Amino acid sequence: MAQIPVTLQDILHARRRLQGVSRHTPLEPSETFSEVSCCKVFCKLENLQKTGSFKLRGAYNKIATLGRSPGGVVAASAGNHAQGVAFASSRAGLSSTIVMPEGAPITKIEATRAYGAEVVLRGQVYDEAFAAAQEIREKTGAIFVHAFNDPLVIAGQGTIGLELLQDLPDVDAVVVPIGGGGLISGVACAIKEQRPGVQIIGVQAAGAPSMLEACRAGKIQELNSAQTIADGIAVRRPGDLTFAMVQKYVDQIIAVDDEEIAWSILMLLERSKLMVEGAGAVGMAALIHKKCDLMGKKVAVILSGGNIDVNVISIIIERGLVKAGRYLRLRTMISDRPGALQKLLSTVAASGANVISIAHDRIKPNVPLKQAEVEIALETRNSQHIEQIVEEMHQIGYVADILK
Structure with missing residues (x-):
């Protein structure tokens, strides 16, 4: 194993340099995510750090x-x-x-x-x-200035580990995002050198598992591609310094896919009112989807950044609502005569759905004469509610096609 490039003393020096510059970010308990993950979850809010990340x-x-x-x-x-x-x-x-x-x-x-x-x-x-x-x-x-493969950069990231032990001395496990490995290397060193029994669990995006593959192979390998919504950790090749530290200090590395990451972003936004980017949400995704056995333990999860594009948020919200059965787009045909659209909308209203948007078209080439095509976007309660709406429309003669 290669020589470890960063010591606890280096991290303590970094803490002194960062005084008055970086924020000691909050460590907030979460009842919502504790219940979902079956462990006691504490969120390290590095998404609230200056510049929006660690x-x-x-x-x-x-x-x-x-x-x-x-x-x-x-x-x-x-x-x-x-x-x-x-x-x-x-x-x-x-x-x-x-x-x-x-x-x-x-x-x-x-x-x-x-x-x-x-x-x-x-x-x-x-x-x-x-x-x-x-x-x-x-x-x-x-x-x-390397993003992760530099001893001083690693030491700076390690100050998060010092804060975690200060705020939650009896923590059992820490879940950390991994891209190139700078964050987890510093955090793991800071914690393991003081509390060797604390589990350090790294999480990567399944579309860019460079550190996971390196650990499996016992050597650094470059991935052919790194495709994930977690752009902050889309790294094809980890650093040699970080790889050595991960080998020494990290207990487990797991991967989560983009759907799991997106669901985590949505839950953090809706349930905890926290805006977290893909790279910052991978740790919570691992907990939500029970990728590691931490039942009943005190777990700190690092939400490493909040710099997410609003267009990405919009897509994630819409996809998440569809997945949860809270958003429905459907298409049906109605007679092209007065009152026909009103009848359809009355049916929708009676079902308890809320109309978000509607498009009425009677001149498309594939629409029969004397008929009109209607596309409706609806706010719904859940998947059962969607089934109810479609069934009620069917009973009174509408053929409803659900649009994906």
Whole structure:
């Protein structure tokens, strides 16, 4: 096993550097998620950290040690590290250039620019942005600030572990998102060096399980692709430093798919009023879907970021409502005569559904003469309510097609 690059002392030094810069974020108990997951859940709200994610901690800890750098700094990021580097660089009086994947959320791109960085869009995933950032470093002499494979960055992220033990000394397990591994490496070191009995469980997106595959193989391997809604952890190749620390400190790594992540985002938003991005929600997804055996234990889950694009939220909400039977789109035919539409809507109203939108079309080529096609979007209570609506329409002569 490779030498461990970060010690507890390094993390304690990082905590001193971050005083007055990063927030000691809340650790909130959740009755809702405790009931769903059958364990005592506490949410570490790094989505409320400055810049919207934990990444500020590691970025600032690194940049605070640089002193003057005529070429400034350069970094590659899917978004959250970008904002942390931009914030820390501006505070230190350094210029920064951030290379982000071309598909990075617009909100993250604009926020990074707002913190004072020059943003360059290259590649489709983090690893391609990383290669472009290396080219800029060679041309400009800028100092590269790695998103995860750097001892000072890892130590900065580890300050979350110190806060967890301070706020919940008797914690039994900590569930941590994994992309490249910087967060879980620092948190695991901070906790295991003080409380070896605490379980550290890492969670990856099933579409980008780079650390999981590395641990299974016993060596680092690069994935062919990294496709997931959790863009913040879509990393094809973990770091060698983080891999060594994960091997030493992490007890288990599991994966959750995009549907499970999306459901977790929706539940956090609706039940806890917390806006959490895909990468930040993977830990809760693992608990909700009981991917690890933690029944009855005190579990801290790190909600690592909240920088999610509003368009993604819109899609997740709509898909989630459909899945829960709370949103229905259907199509039917009615007679093209006065009162026919009113009769249909009266039937819908009597069923207790609420009309969200309606489209009436009698001139489509495939609509028979003297008839009209009607598409309705409805707010419903659950799947049983949808079945009731369709059955009641059928009984009075309507043929209702449910639209997916």
